[in-house]
Amino acid sequence: MRPRRRMTQNYLIIWVDGKIDENTEDYRNTLVQLHDVASEVKPCTTREECVEYLNEIDDGKTFIISSGALGQSLVNDIHGMPKVDAMYIFCGNKAHHESWAKEWPKIRGVFTSIKPICESLKKVARHCDHDNIPMSFVSKQTIVGEDGSQTQNLDQLEPAYMYSMLFKDIILEIDEDDKKPMKALVAYCHDQGVSKQQLNYFQNEYNQKSAIWWYTENIFLYSMLNKALRSLDMEVMVKMG
Template sequence: DNEFSNSITELRRIVNTVITFTDVDECIDSMTNIKDEKILMIISHELDENIVPIVHDFTQINAIYIFSKNKSQDKEWTQQLPKVKDIFSSISSIGHVLKQDSQNCDQDSVSISIVSTKTGKLNENLDQLDPTFMYTQILKEILLTINFNQQHIEDFTNYYRENFVDNAIQLNNIEQFERNYANYSPIW
């Protein structure tokens, strides 16, 4: 229906991937296959008591939002589950919290390593550095020295167009990237 379609569009403005399920088992199977991403899950009131106790302890679940017209009816049992953020009566109210939580997920997944060069002992301690830091340095050097030609850009944008075929916002971002890429450095 139109209201559902508008809700999905509104959510896609906040997060890149929105997957809907009507079958609890299919939803659980899909979540167990996701390993390296955080899931922000919206559950309708009709399914909340069936699925929340099952998925609450999944490590990939970062937050659960319950969409219900009758907020007071569900409030009591959800208070004992820390991943359940709240019960919301509108998609727009979920959207505000979802936006903040998705930004927090993005910030939490960024790894930062700091190495002091003032000690003079940098070279002798390189073998003790965090591997993530070393891989980040290697990736940075590669990105700074690589020269992408037009075919690389086309391959890249075609790949993402296929993955975001239903997401107008991301398709617009891809178009902007394709038009403007040559005008900017890939690393700022």
């Protein structure tokens, strides 16, 4: 049994097309635009490969971009999966595929260009991040005495609440002039598939804004930090702090 895949953001993109050719300029340009939306983009050339990859994902949401040729059969296999949040049909004959695509609620539309798909994906991804912002509450801890009596222990906090406080401290107290952690963070994010365009923008402009401003900027930081907090991934939180 293969190990489950851990996502670094709350979502990823799967691009399904039997005609994907990694040696073409069109493929590379499309991949660059998709990486501007999500750090993890998985190209698949068959329906079976897509389904197998979906079954290996541990949590989070998936956005599917499929060719018209594979989309009609693929949607039958994956539309009912909770982890599939949205689907897009990317084809050369819009009118031909709109007739069946409109029958499936998760299909956001049929497109002949990647640009409007990416514009829609950015909005959907932002909503996904908002939906996954963790909320922590301090619950009362009950202590049972030897005589069976129960009292409330106010000295103990939920682990999730403590991690949330640690996260807040990291964001508010980050040393904006320390270049060593910046290089380590950029290297880590590069390994996770974050686009060079976003990393260059972040690295070149970082000192011009506050850490909180960057957290709210519509780039990889917002999603990656929220995912780390939701899953209590201390490795990611420390690297970003």
